[in-house]
Amino acid sequence: MSARIPELPSKPSPVAVVIPAFNEADTVADVIRVARELTPDVVVASDGSVDDTVQVARQAGAQVLDIQPNGGKGPALKAALEATQAQYVIMLDADLTGLTLDHLHLLLAPVQGGQLDMSIGVFDGGGFVTDWGNKLTPHLSGQRACRRDWLLAVPHLGEERWPEPAITAHLKSTGARWDYIELPRVAQVLKEKKRGFWKGASARTKMYADLLTYGWRKKK
Structure with missing residues (x-):
């Protein structure tokens, strides 16, 4: 794995937004635009994208790891x-729609205020399919806020293709305080729409198989 890591600002922002992305050129700029309303410290990690994700994200003003x-x-x-020194981070998926600055404040406020160690965003009213999937498995949500040092301490974080189960396991093992936060009118672009029905359905099946077998794999 290789990445071009940009120079860190001399005075780190207290909050960073981190956005893993794979072939999300159509949506990542809108997510970055909202994130930059909160903080200038926005980092997009393009995970082997072969479309224009890297160029689009840079043009939108994010630090980009290719x-x-x-x-x-x-x-x-x-x-x-690792590309930011911010005290707090917000994790966002790169394919969100309907995101606003208010949603970021909803995620961040209870963490910065000391009520929670992690907030986990769940969709509400953004669309039937994404609402249903997100509420059925809210512990797999990619929209979260927490302290950066806590998240970096999650075992196996950088080894898992999908890190959410490892994060959930660390929440439980450390006794961290966490709760779900509703994000009104936020949704995700379905994989079936982005990749075509069959390729998208196959990708979704593989994703859920990996996510839901985390505990079993770690016990082997």
């Missing part, structure tokens, strides 16, 4: 975290 080859969301997330 990681090659594709290694999974976990390694991309860890690289993004």
Whole structure:
């Protein structure tokens, strides 16, 4: 894995937004635009993208890590975290729609205020399919806020193609305080729409198989 890591600002922002991305040129700029309303410290980790994700993200004003080859969301997330020195981080998926600055404040406020160690965003009213999938498995949500040092301490974070189960396991093992936060009218672009029905359905099946077998794989 290789990445071009930009120079860090001389005075780090207290909050960074980190965005793992794989072939998300159509949506990543809108996510970055909202993130930059909160903080100038926005890091996109392009995980082996072969479309224009890298160029689009740079043009939108993010620091961009062009990681090659594709290694999974976990390694991309860890690289993004290591590219900032912010005290707090917000994780966002790169294919969100309907995101606003208010949603970022909803995620961040209870963490910065000391009520939670991690907030986990769940979609509400963004669309039936994404709402249903997100609420069925809210512990797999990619929208979160927490302290950067806590997230970097998650075991196996940079080894898992999908890091959410490892994060959930660390929440439980450390007794961290966490809760779900509803994100009104936020949704994701379906894989079936981005890649075509059959390729998208296949990618979704593989993703959930990997996510839902994390505990079993770690016990082997």
